[in-house]
Amino acid sequence: MSLDTQSLVGLLQASLDPSQNRQAETSLKTAEAQPGFSLALLQIVANDGVPQNTRLASALFFKNFIRRSWADENGNHVLPQSEVSTIKSELIGLMVKVPSNIQAQLGDAISVIAESDFWEKWDTLVDDLVSRLTPDNAAVNNGVLQVAHSIFKRWEPLYRSDELYTEINHVLTKFAAPFLQLWQNTDQAISQNENNPVVLKAQYTTLDLILKLVYDLSTHDMPPQFEENLPAIAGLLHKYLTYENVALASDDDDEAGPLEHVRAGVFKVLVQYTKKYDEEFKAHLAQFTGTSWNLLTALGPESKYDLVVSRALDFLTTVVSSKEHAEQFNNADVLGQVTEKVVIPNLSLRESDIETFEDEPIEFIRQDLEGADDDTRRRAATKFLKKLMEQFEKLVTEVVTRYVDHFLANYAQDRTNNWKSKDVAVHLFSSIAAKGVATAAKGVLSVNPNVDVIDFFQKNVAEDLTASDAQPLLTVDAIKYLYIFRSILSAQQWQAAFPLLVQNLNSSNYVVYTYASIAVDRALYLTNEQREPVIPRETIVPLAKDLLQHLFKLITRDAKPEKVQENEFLMKCVMRVLIFIRDAIVPIADMVITNLVNITKVIRHNPSNPGFCYYHFESLGALIRFVGPVQAEKLESSLLPVFMEVLQGDVEEFTPYVFQLFAALVITNPSPTLSANIQSLLQPILTLSTWDRKGNVPALSKLLGNIIPRSAEQIAMTNQTEAILVIFQKLVSSKAYETYAMDLIDTVVTSFPATALENYWVPMLQLMFTRLSNSKTENFTLRFIRFYHLVSASVSKGLGADFFISIADKVQENIFTQIYTGIILPDTQKISRPFDRKTAVVSLTRTLADSQAFVDRYSKRGWTITCQALLQLLINPPLPPAADDNMIEDRDTDDLGFGAAFTQLNTCKRPPTDPWPEVQDVKKWVGVTLREADIKHNGRISKFVAEKLNDQERSALQQVMAG
Secondary structure, rough: OEEEEEHHHHHHHHOOOOOOOOHHHHHHHHHHOOOOOHHHHHHHOOOOOHHHHHHHHHHHHHHHHHHHHHHHOOOOOOOHHHHHHHHHHHHHHHHOOOHHHHHHHHHHHHHHHHHHHOOOOHHHHHHHHHHHHOOOHHHHHHHHHHHHHHHHHOOOOOOOOOOHHHHHHHHHHHHHHHHHHHHHHHHHHHOOOOOHHHHHHHHHHHHHHHHHHHHHOOOOOOHHHHHOOHHHHHHHHHHHHHOHHHHOEEEEEEEEHHHHHHHHHHHHHHHHHHHHOHHHHHHHHHHHHHHHHHHHHOOOHHHHHHHHHHHHHHHHHHHOEEEEEEEHOHHHHHHHHHHHHHHHHHHHHOOOHHHHHOOHHHHHHHHHHOOOOOOOOOHHHHHHOOOHHOHHHHHHHHHHHHHHHHHHHHHOOOOOOOHHHHHHHHHHHHHHEOOOOOOOOOOOOOOOOOOHHHHHHOOOOOOOOOOOOOOOOOHHHHHHHHHHHOOOOOOOHHHHHHHHHHHHHOOOOOOHHHHHHHHHHHHHHHHOEEEEOOOOOOHHHHHHHHHHHHHHHHHHOOOOOHHHHOOOOHHHHHHHHHHHHHHHHHHHHHHHHHHHHHHHHHOOOOOOOOOHHHHHHHHHHHHHHHOOOOOOOHHHHHHHHHHHHHHOOOOOOHHHHHHHHHHHHHHHOOOOOOHHHHHHHHHHOOOOOHHHHHHHHHHHHHHHHHHHHHHHHHHOOOOHHHHHHHHHHHHHOOOHHHHHHHHHHHHHHHHHOHHEEEEEEEEHHHHHHHHHHHHOEEEEEEHHHHHHHHHHHOHOOOHHHHHHHHHHHHHOOOOHHHHHHHHHHHHHHOOOOOOHHHHHHHHHHHHHOOOOOHHHHHOOOHHHHHHHHHHHHHHHOOOOOOOOOOOOOOOOOOOOOOOOOOOOOHHOOOOOOOOOOOOOHHHHHHHHHHHHHHOOOOOOOHHHHHOOOOOHHHHHHHHHHHO
């Protein structure tokens, strides 16, 4: 069936209409399976006769389709080769012709393709890009540079490797010289068109992209071609830092214009070159320091300058990081000038900040907290001051303290009208008081010994936490002060401060109650050196019900799905309280369940905030973890209906979470058998297509792994065993899923009686041996070795080394020798996890004690090398991991997004279980087992020890056997 482009246009248009969106997207996903789907999307993108927003929707869908369907886990193309070739040959040409917003989507798609194919499978790409560069056509050049940027920006976070450097050299050899020529041409075109605003703006966009690429190409080493031309490059960078042209200036106070974008780009390169290539660049540095200072003192407080100002401050911070360059600031008068003319103006609240605080509170919070993509002026000024503090601690403290006292005195004169002075004072003091980098877990860990953090809080800050008429922004400052210095407060001081935070959750101001929730979360996360909570659990438990009810009320005050999930900070606070109070959730479980279920029902219709959804599902995970062991039936009956709605509604963003929560429901339920509800999930889980989505696989394998031990008998009776092994076959063939495949098969062999698997052992081993010979990875090798030891150790289940050997013989006669001597024994020592090492010890001991094959078939060397491997393991006998169920770790949510990736819920993570709880003292157990075997086999072990081991080995084993 051929694709009807017109009907695709209709579906794309419908996808832009909220009332038809979900249905249209479902139909588009169905159309994906048809040949040529991606090319049809590109035809729509290229068609000038189609409305602009539909072309953009097509580009966006194309990008997401490529993300899902370009390559499989092993890097092989999923699309037909003809389609792959056409996309590669057409995409660049199309991208240079389309408007910039569509270019950005196609650029992302090219980046995904490059991630998989560049450069070995797409070695013509750079030549293709270079061939399209023109002397003066900015529109075409901008398209080419956009593509180049989308590919080369991938390098920055990558570790140094031969492969990466080969790729960078491949690019530089072909691209660097034409790129530098283009920069020169662009500079000339800007000079020639100073009075032609249309051409000038287009060329300035080219210059902006050139600066992005200078940065991209220099992320690992300065390109030699750049180093050769460094004086000219420095000259161009300086020229465009000071360049003025009224046609390029923004007449909107809020929106940056071309001048600001380019200046910000120059500063980004300057920071990079000063940090990474100081030796080569320092000869050119002085001119930029003076220019930055002049710019910072000349630019006004308007928002359009924010990025330039914060990047200029970032540059000066980098300069000051070097003792040599910092010396120019080592003077009280200079530091006074710096504080007065640069730091204070950029720390001070502006009208635009207050407007954001009042009108876009969530935006204010995200900008104000660490972690925004680009620094705010305030944060950049703080970093600059901190860096000066590192170099000249005492002098900076003296200078800045004078300003702090001045602003506090100004506030005291008129507390109503001069409240902004206090805001500046608190921020200045915090900047000089905090030392080192604040951590996400504990905030600031050390402070400036020349100031008293607690005294300043008590005298100047605490009042804004308690006063009912406090200016809301000063209350936020007070909460932030506690948040920043949370590790400096003693447990006693926290007992006094914590109720004040909780009190501020009752504020009617959005930013105040949100900051209070952020600080409550971090305070509850604090632990002492013994990893016990700083705030005693018993002080929170009586407050928990009211605290949670209030948080739920704040979250759901506006019932629209996008508003409910707007504030992830409130949801994170709910999660933290639930984790903190642990089984004290049980008495208030009904209230918690009702609220979490209702929130799930609302947000499943339109998931829009990945952070909120993550914390929401972690909260459900905490509920299940602590309530499941005592109220399993209630939890199941309350949660199953809404979880099934998510699965039946195919809410793709939530299904990996729901499968993890099902797995948690199974594992926390103390019943040895499955409930009928969970049993009914088995059939859908065993349907192969359920495993097609990448994000589902880790959660599904955990769920199936939890179900099998409680339902093995029933699975065998209902002939569902084969379906599980078909899933194993699907997973084990993929490098990306091999860990889940081996987790699953480990569970299968330990849960089913050996007879139930009679027909499957040979194909199972065949699949593993094929992987070992055709596409071995270190991870798979170690997982196979672990699997072997599990089988070999499980003699009481009718397995053991002899059993494994007999199955291996059926796959291929005598293959065991090759696998045992070539793979299993040499790499057994690489197994690192304590329980896995213990399994290996049990396996090797049982082989020495009871294996007939090692007496008959492998008597020459088999017993000896097995004994040697065991003695190696016993040099550092495995100790059980420390049980630490109190800590549920935090995760960094900056990388969260909706998509194919799986996100682990930490509340659903379980510590590994010991497969051999009866073996506590490993050495002692080995000795007892071998002594008993020696008696049972009429002294066979002693005889082998005497005959097959050298003196050192004999002595070591005799010591173990002597106990």
